[in-house]
Amino acid sequence: MPAVELSRATTHWLIDRFDAEQTAWVQRRSRLAAPTAADFARLGVLPYETTEVHGNLVTTAGLTRLTALLTAAGGQAITNTSARIGVGNATNPAAAIGDTNLSAAAGSANRWFQTMDATYPQTSAGVLTLKATFGTADGNFAWNEFGIDIGTPTVTSSATVNATLFNHKTSIAQGTKVAGQTWAATATCTFS
Structure with a gap:
């Protein structure tokens, strides 16, 4: 039998949660209305809870974007000013x-796409890491799905959704973010 090479793309999602009291303290100490996960870390504030979700589905549009970039056929790359992490409250079946x-x-009230934190995305051999901090007024609903989208710079x-939904993960049941809290979502996409 001939050898077969398989390619894989998977995402490991990490969700750090900071409650309203932690958020208010960091806002006072940093004098920032919307502190990011990096501001919490800089001030030594640990999340009250961190959870993980494994897996995702790279969409047809995401695969098309990857191959277009590989073959210099054009298209917007995933950059700090073009990519966002989205969350939604849908409890629909599996992503397609x-x-x-x-x-x-x-x-x-049902979905929110948040821009990247300042130093993201980050890359290394076969790994793309994106991170977005959802402030006190952002994404306040049950987090049941994730996605990464790519638009044209500069996204807000x-x-x-922007032009391309790169990947999608449903049925994640991460609980409900409420006003006053800050949650940070990190997506580490590994290609092998």
Whole structure:
């Protein structure tokens, strides 16, 4: 039998949660209205809870974007000013390769795409890491799905998907973020 080479793309999601009291303390100490996960770390504030989610599905649009970039056929790369992490409250079945958006209903009460923290994305051999901090007013609903989208620079945080939904993960059941809390989502995408 001939040898077969397989390619894989998987994402490891990490969610750090900071409660309202921690957030208010960091806001006072840093004099920042919307501190990022890096500000919590700099001040020695550990999350009250951290959870992990494994796996994802790279969408057709995501695969098309990857191959276009590999063959110099054009398209926007994943950069700090073009990529966002999205969360939604939909409890729909599994993600599908043809997904072009999160499953959650439209509107900021159901979905939110947050821009990257300052030093993200980060890359190393076969690994892409993205991180976004959802502030006190962002993503306040049950987190049941994730996605990464890619738009044209410069993207802003909003409830609407950009041009390309790169990947999608459903049925994550991460609990409900409420006003006053700060949650940080890290997506480490490994290609092998």
